[in-house]
Amino acid sequence: MAILEIKDLHANVQNHEILKGVNLTINAGEVHSIMGPNGSGKSTLAQVLARREAYEVTRGQVLLNGKDLLAMKAEEAACEGLFMAFQYPVEIPGISNAYFLRAALNAIRKYRGEEELDAMDFLPLLKEKMRLLEMDERFLNRPVNEGFSGGEKKRNEIVQMAVLEPKMAILDETDSGLDIDALKIVAKGVNAMRSPDRAILVVTHYQRLLDYIVPDFVHVLVDGRIVKSGGKELALELEDKGYGWAEPASAGR
Amino acid sequence: MATAATERFRNYVEAFHALDGQHKSVAWLRALRERGFARFCEVGFPTTKDEDWRFTNVNPIAQTPFQLARDARQSGAVYGDVLDACRIPGAACQLVFVNGRFASDLSELGSLPEGVRVGSLAQAIAQDDHLLETHLGRYLNLERDAFAALNTAFIEDGAYVYLPRRTVIEAPIYFLFISIPTQHPEMTNPRNLIVAEEATEASIVEDYVSLGSGVSFSNAVTELVAGEDAVISHYLLEREDRQAFNVSTLRTQQARSSNVSSHSVLLGGGLVRNNVHPVLGGEGGECLINGLFIGNGSQHMDNYMLVEHASPHCSSRQFYNGILDGRSHGVFHGRIIVHKDAQKTDAKQTNRNLLLSDDAQIDTKPQLEIYADDVKCTHGATIGQVDENALFYLRSRGIEEASARALLLLAFANECLDRMKCKPVRDYLRDLVQGWLPGISTPAGQDGARTEEVARRWEEVG
Numbered sequence: 001m002a003i004l005e006i007k008d009l010h011a012n013v014q015n016h017e018i019l020k021g022v023n024l025t026i027n028a029g030e031v032h033s034i035m036g037p038n039g040s041g042k043s044t045l046a047q048v049l050a051r052r053e054a055y056e057v058t059r060g061q062v063l064l065n066g067k068d069l070l071a072m073k074a075e076e077a078a079c080e081g082l083f084m085a086f087q088y089p090v091e092i093p094g095i096s097n098a099y100f101l102r103a104a105l106n107a108i109r110k111y112r113g114e115e116e117l118d119a120m121d122f123l124p125l126l127k128e129k130m131r132l133l134e135m136d137e138r139f140l141n142r143p144v145n146e147g148f149s150g151g152e153k154k155r156n157e158i159v160q161m162a163v164l165e166p167k168m169a170i171l172d173e174t175d176s177g178l179d180i181d182a183l184k185i186v187a188k189g190v191n192a193m194r195s196p197d198r199a200i201l202v203v204t205h206y207q208r209l210l211d212y213i214v215p216d217f218v219h220v221l222v223d224g225r226i227v228k229s230g231g232k233e234l235a236l237e238l239e240d241k242g243y244g245w246a247e248p249a250s251a252g253r
Numbered sequence: 254m255a256t257a258a259t260e261r262f263r264n265y266v267e268a269f270h271a272l273d274g275q276h277k278s279v280a281w282l283r284a285l286r287e288r289g290f291a292r293f294c295e296v297g298f299p300t301t302k303d304e305d306w307r308f309t310n311v312n313p314i315a316q317t318p319f320q321l322a323r324d325a326r327q328s329g330a331v332y333g334d335v336l337d338a339c340r341i342p343g344a345a346c347q348l349v350f351v352n353g354r355f356a357s358d359l360s361e362l363g364s365l366p367e368g369v370r371v372g373s374l375a376q377a378i379a380q381d382d383h384l385l386e387t388h389l390g391r392y393l394n395l396e397r398d399a400f401a402a403l404n405t406a407f408i409e410d411g412a413y414v415y416l417p418r419r420t421v422i423e424a425p426i427y428f429l430f431i432s433i434p435t436q437h438p439e440m441t442n443p444r445n446l447i448v449a450e451e452a453t454e455a456s457i458v459e460d461y462v463s464l465g466s467g468v469s470f471s472n473a474v475t476e477l478v479a480g481e482d483a484v485i486s487h488y489l490l491e492r493e494d495r496q497a498f499n500v501s502t503l504r505t506q507q508a509r510s511s512n513v514s515s516h517s518v519l520l521g522g523g524l525v526r527n528n529v530h531p532v533l534g535g536e537g538g539e540c541l542i543n544g545l546f547i548g549n550g551s552q553h554m555d556n557y558m559l560v561e562h563a564s565p566h567c568s569s570r571q572f573y574n575g576i577l578d579g580r581s582h583g584v585f586h587g588r589i590i591v592h593k594d595a596q597k598t599d600a601k602q603t604n605r606n607l608l609l610s611d612d613a614q615i616d617t618k619p620q621l622e623i624y625a626d627d628v629k630c631t632h633g634a635t636i637g638q639v640d641e642n643a644l645f646y647l648r649s650r651g652i653e654e655a656s657a658r659a660l661l662l663l664a665f666a667n668e669c670l671d672r673m674k675c676k677p678v679r680d681y682l683r684d685l686v687q688g689w690l691p692g693i694s695t696p697a698g699q700d701g702a703r704t705e706e707v708a709r710r711w712e713e714v715g
Contacts, residue, residue, distance in 0.1 A: 050649050078651035090646040094664030094671070103660060104650035111651065143664075160650065 001028050002063070003081075003168050003199040004049075009060035011048050018044040020224035021060070026168070029196040033210055034203045035235060036221035037243040042203045043087065045221070046172040050084040051077045064168060078104075079111035081167030085157035085174050092144040097156070098126060100144045101163055108164060129162040133189045151182035158189040169193065170201045175209035187212030207239040220246040262294060268321040269406055279378060282408065285390045289405025292395045299399055308584040308616040309555040313524060314498050319470050321407065322352035322432070322439035330433055332359055335464050343677035344458075345424035346371060351431050353441030353471075354410050363424075368417040371426055374444060375410035384415060388448055392476045392506045398528070400500045404474040407442035411473075414446070416453040418480075425456040425488075425678050434467025434494060445475040449483040451508075456486040456675035461501070463494035463521070470498040477503065479511040481535065486514040488678055492521035492685075495550060502528040509535030509564075516673050517544040518682055519554050520689050530559040533567035533595075544573040545669040547689060548581030548613070555584035558602075562595040562628075571602040574669050576662055576690075577613035587632060588620040595625050602632040607639060607665055662690045 004026040011019040018041045026032050036042045048055045049062065051074040062069040064080055072080060092100065098119075106116040117125075127137060133155045145153050154174055161169055171190065175183055190200065190213050202213055210218070210232065218234040219226045220243070228234065228246045238246060269290050273283065298315040299306040332351075336359065340347065346363035348371065349356045355373030365371055370382075377385055395402045412428040430443055447457060461471055471493065479485050491499050499522040505513050515529050531540045546554040560569045575583040585604040606615045619632040639661050647657035666686050673679040 052645060073654070074645060074648040075651050075653045075657075078649055084649055086646070086649075090640075090643045092643050092646070092661070092664055094667035095660060100647075100650075100660075103656075104647075104652055107653065107656070108651040164650065 002026065003028050003065060004201070005061075005063040007061045009045075009048070009062060010058045011044060012056045012058055013044060013054065017058070018224055019048065022221070022224070022226055024219065024226060026199045026201060028199055030217065031194065031200045031202065031213065031215045032217045032219065033215040033235065034201065034219050034221050034226075035205070035207070035238060038205065040221045041224040042205070042221055043172060046084060046170050046203050049077075049082065049170055050074060075107070078164075079108050082170070083161050083164055083166030083168070084170045084172060085154070085161055087173040087176060089145050089153040089157055091146045091148075093146045095144055096141045097144050098123065098140045101126060101160060104160070105163055126159075126163060129159050132162060132192060133159050134185050135159060150177040151179065154178060154182065154186055155189070158186055162189060162193060167197070168199050168201070170203065172203050173205060174202070175204055175206060183209060184212060207235040210235045222247050261297065264318045264320060265290075265293070265403070265406075272321065272407060272409065279381075281386050282378065282389075286406050286408055289390075289395055289402045289408075292402040293399055293406055296399045296402070305397075305557065305586070308582075308586070309524075309526060309553065311524070311526075314470060314500075317438050317468065317470070319438050319440035322441045322469075324354060325352045325433045330464055332431070332464070335431060335462060339429050339460060339462060341425060341427050341458065341677055341681045343424055344427040345422055347427045347429060348372065348412060349429045349431065350410065350412070350443060352433055352439065353430070353443050365422065366420055369420055369422070370413065370415040372413055373410055374408075374413040374446060377413045384448055385446065388476065388478055389444075389446055390476075392478065392504045392532070393474060393502070394504075398502065400472055400526070401474055401502055404442045404444060404472050404502070408444045409442070411444040411446070412459065412475075414448065414455070414457060416449045416455055418450040419452045420450075421454040422456075423454075425458050425675050427458045428460065430459065430461045430471065430473070431464050432461070432469040432471055432493060432497065433464045434469045434496065436467070438468040438470065440470035440472060443471065443473040445473065447475065447477040447485070447487070449477070449479050449485050451480040452482045453480065454484045456488065456678060458488040458490065458678055459501075460490040461493050461499060461522075463497055466494045466496060468496045468498070469493070471500070473499075473501045475501075475503045477505040477513065479505060479507045479513050481508045481510055483508070483511045483513075485511075486516065486673070486675055488673070488675075488682075489515070489517045489527065490682070491517075491519045491525055491527070494521065495523050495552065497522045498524045500526045500528075503530065505531040505540070507531060507533050507535060507538040507540065510537040511535065512539045514541040514543065514672075514674070516669075517546075517556070518669075518686065519544070519546040519548075519556075520685070522552065522554070524553045526555045526557065528557045528559070530561070531569070532561040532563055533569065534563050536564050536566050538564065538567040540567075540569045541672065542569065542571040542573075543669055543672045545575075545666055545686070546573070546583055547576045547666070547686070548583055549578040550581060551579065552581040554581070556586065557584075558587045560589045560600065562589070562591045562598040562600060565594060565596045565598070567595065568599040569601070571604075572669065572672065573604045574665055575604070575606040575615060576609065576665060577606065577615060578609040580610075580612040582614045583616070585615070585617045585634070586620065587618070589622070589630060589632075591621075591623040591625050591628050591630065593624045596627045598625060598628040598630070600628070600630045604634040605665070605668075606634070606636045607662070608636060609639070659690050663687055666690070
């Protein structure tokens with residue numbers, strides 16, 4: 001079953017067309033990766049999917065579980081099962097990690113007509129996910145991302161993903177700035193989330209992360225279009241030959 | 254007394270003579286009052302030409318012919334609701350003052366360690382407590398503040414705390430001041446005295462509320478004397494009616510190695526002036542001046558800080574956060590004076606403000622006067638809106654926009670609340686502030702009714 005269907009998606013940022021017709025279908029249980037050089041539109045695609053208002057969709061359609069994602073606000077998309085791990089997670093002084101995540105989980109549960117969790121029920125759940133990402137319990141009461149190292153912020157994103165259990169998870173350059181140990185921990189957390197009813201989209205510049213989160217499909221985004229798709233071996237080929245190899249002209253079109 | 258002044262302040266002159274007639278016996282107090290009244294008549298109310306009052310026009314107070322508040326206990330007012338709403342779980346005691354007068358039947362005295370005196374100033378005066386003559390009016394500067402002079406002229410009752418050497422009281426000592434607005438505007442002049450001897454520890458809360466709506470004027474003064482090694486926290490909570498005037502002055506005198514915190518939370522009142530004036534008078538003293546003001550409608554909230562470093566090796570920290578909506582106007586005036594001998598002073602001041610509407614306004618002004626040469630003084634101020642990136646981050650996790658906004662405001666308020674060390678007070682204030690912020694969602698979904706009530710309250714005042 002398709003979790004995410006992107007059809008002919010065009011999007012502008014400040015009147016510049018960045019996405020020029022993206023087509024992509026991701027089914028439940030699959031892990032896809034979008035790779036591409038800087039400026040190819042990878043982050044724009046992630047931001048459009050997360051429903052950031054600054055990005056203007058000019059054409060096309062995106063369905064999340066068959067529903068019109070482009071008609072949803074960011075919070076509705078989240079409640080419908082979309083999650084994005086940010087490239088640059090925001091620091092929020094004054095709100096503890098635990099408080100914030102419980103507010104988020106309860107907002108989603110409420111939307112789904114499920115009972116909200118009180119602190120007693122929530123804390124064990126959060127602690128379990130934090131153990132998975134090897135995060136110390138003192139992060140529970142630390143303000144969201146404040147004073148976290150780059151690696152801690154990225155791990156915290158995956159903790160959030162593990163707690164919120166999305167249907168469609170998007171990881172936007174989660175590997176950037178991570179050392180190999182942090183990378184392995186993040187990958188372990190993501191791999192633990194792989195399941196037959198969940199889809200994961202890994203947006204990355206480098207192949208390195210894909211050694212640990214092995215995708216089912218790899219797509220190459222160049223200049224706002226997917227120019228090549230293949231299996232996990234495509235990532236290795238790209239690493240080897242560079243993005244120039246995948247660009248339309250040299251791809252023999 | 255000049256005739257012009259007599260004419261101009263006729264209401265105050267009449268009130269002063271009426272009060273003076275009642276307490277002829279206590280000579281030193283009478284002299285103190287007279288000194289206060291003479292000074293008040295001499296200078297009158299300040300104007301915006303006065304540098305200390307540049308951003309606050311007190312004409313509405315000067316133009317209103319306030320009478321001294323009468324004893325309201327015969328008015329048939331019902332106190333149940335306000336007392337229920339103003340109860341800090343875990344407090345050591347709750348002393349209630351109605352229109353400035355101690356109401357023993359509404360108060361709960363609790364049980365306090367031996368030697369501790371917590372009660373009404375009027376009673377202490379009647380009992381001729383010798384500490385009063387030593388301390389009352391000794392620290393307050395009548396010369397520079399007409400409101401302090403006015404309060405002194407009308408000293409009658411207020412909170413009184415005496416902590417003998419080595420007393421430690423963990424639970425907060427809670428004073429509740431209820432003003433009852435009437436058709437003929439009345440003023441109260443609560444006069445509070447806190448004397449904490451060497452190595453004492455306590456938290457003291459002053460809470461100002463209105464019973465009913467309308468004009469009233471609370472002109473409060475607190476003198477806090479902290480002995481060597483004393484650790485004292487003072488909390489001021491202003492949540493009177495939107496038509497109320499409130500001028501509060503906290504003057505603290507700190508001995509060697511004492512540690513005093515002043516926490517102010519301003520939510521209510523129409524025109525509010527919050528003066529905090531610590532004097533670090535002994536080596537190694539520390540003070541924390543922490544405040545949160547949340548304005549809406551046409552509220553005016555002026556915070557005037559005057560931190561005096563009078564001894565070496567002292568540190569002071571000022572943190573004030575303001576959240577202003579509607580047409581409200583906030584002021585932060587942070588003045589630091591480092592006296593000649595106060596070497597190794599470490600003074601820091603931060604004022605952060607969020608403006609939620611186009612018409613909200615903040616004036617923030619640091620003022621450093623440094624007469625010593627080996628000191629560290631820093632100050633900073635920010636003015637901004639709710640961070641759009643943070644807002645999107647919260648929304649992307651499923652939290653709807655209004656709740657996300659409220660959560661960010663709470664986060665901003667929490668920066669101040671988290672500095673409050675006394676847990677019962679901090680928890681109480683956090684609940685209160687959370688309820689005060691518009692449309693906030695309670696994560697456990699405690700009750701929709703409360704959110705709705707808050708939204709309604711916000712609408713009424715907006």
